[in-house]
Amino acid sequence: MIEVKGLVKIYDDGSNAGVKAVDEISFTVEEGRFYTLLGPSGCGKTTTLRCIAGLEKANGGEIIVAGQKVYSANENTYVPAYRRPIGMVFQSYAIWPHLTVFENVAFPLRVGKEKVSNTEVKKKVTTALEQVELGGYEDRMATQLSGGQQQRLALARALVREPKVLLLDEPLSNLDAKLRERMRFELRELQRRLRITTLYVTHDQIEALSMSNVIAVMNSGVIAQEGGPRDVYLAPKSKFVANFIGSTNQLPGQVISVGSDAMGRVRTEDGEIACAILEGLKPGSNVVVVVRPESLNVHLQKPANSANVLDAKIGAAMFLGEYLDCTVELGHNVLQTHQRHTLEIRRGDPVWVELPPAECMALPA
Template structure:
């Protein structure tokens, strides 16, 4: 019977002198699930992955893979005994070997259930699965970046592990190939029912691939949840800054003579009740506000006012960004980024009106 969780990590700690500490990380990856560790460079996500893989020894913590204890309580199994596949950022392809030589390596050196007389057949199966079966006898030095990535995937899957660890596997590919490989990873995961722990700093990859996301900062998990939940209404201001395109500005929660709570910023004052307030209600306290570029419109508001916030600003930057047109508007000290698809072009120095609904502003207590 398969284990309920492909991976359970409890209290994982790893210190590097006084410079950095991975402090008490808990991670669970369910059967046939993709979980992403998302965070900026240096937050500890790769260190956590290396400890799980067995190539780094943690200072404390318990790690179970496929229901088997692999780290903790006097146990520290080497990587080849953990039934885990690993794809590194740089692919770690041996240049002196052929594609076959690279992919067969785990069958020759790791514990698994594939009999020796099926090695070649198994390698061919997995190469066909990642769609490079015709490259079986090619030298690794002849491969493109995308092909090397597929070889690394094939090598990590050939011994049929229950869990696959991926460390920024798409970061060395160009944008178009990254998009294609995101789809390929999702396809592979569904076809072979392998669980994945996916490390990335790229929020687009994490939100596309993952069933759940753990957001990391300075060696800690600051928030965890499903992608839609984290994107729409995170509880941590750090997550709000890191996830998605967001304008951030600082304000203060005050109370007027009528007892109404207000949010005061450098360029606007609006009722707290009309905003999306993600905290307990406070009085006379700093606040951090966020609004999406897509929720801001350029042009004069044409309907009844109804509490809509409308301002005049100056265009200080503009240009195409992917399939969007991005405009940065200075409101006299506070700059807001606007995404518009109306096809109109703006010039730097041009005066423009912008507006947005207070309900599109998310307000957090504190000025983090």
């Protein structure tokens, strides 16, 4: 439904080179899917959306939306924003404070190139408001809505032209934590119900992991990794992705051996570790072994028959109700871990920490 090929966007900032905000990115969003661009501030997420929406003219590549080529550098194609079958919700909702709920939603129909009759406007606005459960609020001023309702109003306005594609730029970032959690769920339900192809932008890993079919992790204008939420979380292919999604422990070392099953051994300052080895790494490669805090098991007695069991000492242990947040000190490295709150440990206690090999991954250092 959306195809982006080799998209480049360079902003003119007065310098010779300009700012390369998007650097030849390519991705495809299948019909009905929820696809997320996830990345730190300034990595080019909004720029990518704006190029797709036609609010920004790219400097290279190609964009196809619903089978229509809306931008092509080679063929000099540029379809203006209002002719693209797209609805967009902006990073700041950009709803009109001086208009009622009804007129806010009607706005895209009234300014559109094709004439829409008043009866038609009424029908379309009513449908859009019902879709986001704001039926009955037509005559309120937009400012008299709660944060969550304003967010849904922005959605209704994006939906009113019945777009084939919905672009959402950090739509939940202005909401407080509780409401954000609820809207995450509601937004996803709405998307499923309407089966509308959605391209979502966020820097929030939890939003990305919980809502998406596919996530593209972006870094400095390029896609660092694309995959399902589980893929990018459990099998990051670079240090950047491992660090950006969730917290992670890193043990520097060198590959000793690689087996045929992509498992191998790494020498670290705290001993040898059996772990998965990223494709392409060879004996001698400098790596970091990454392992998630929740993957580690802390034992009071040395477990028999377990691989990767290292001598350690509890550095700090904090009781957080749901779990215990502790640091374990190896000889050289310190690991962060979450353990069950039933584990009774104190600072300085000698323990054994187990790093399950399948959950440890060696990545290029």
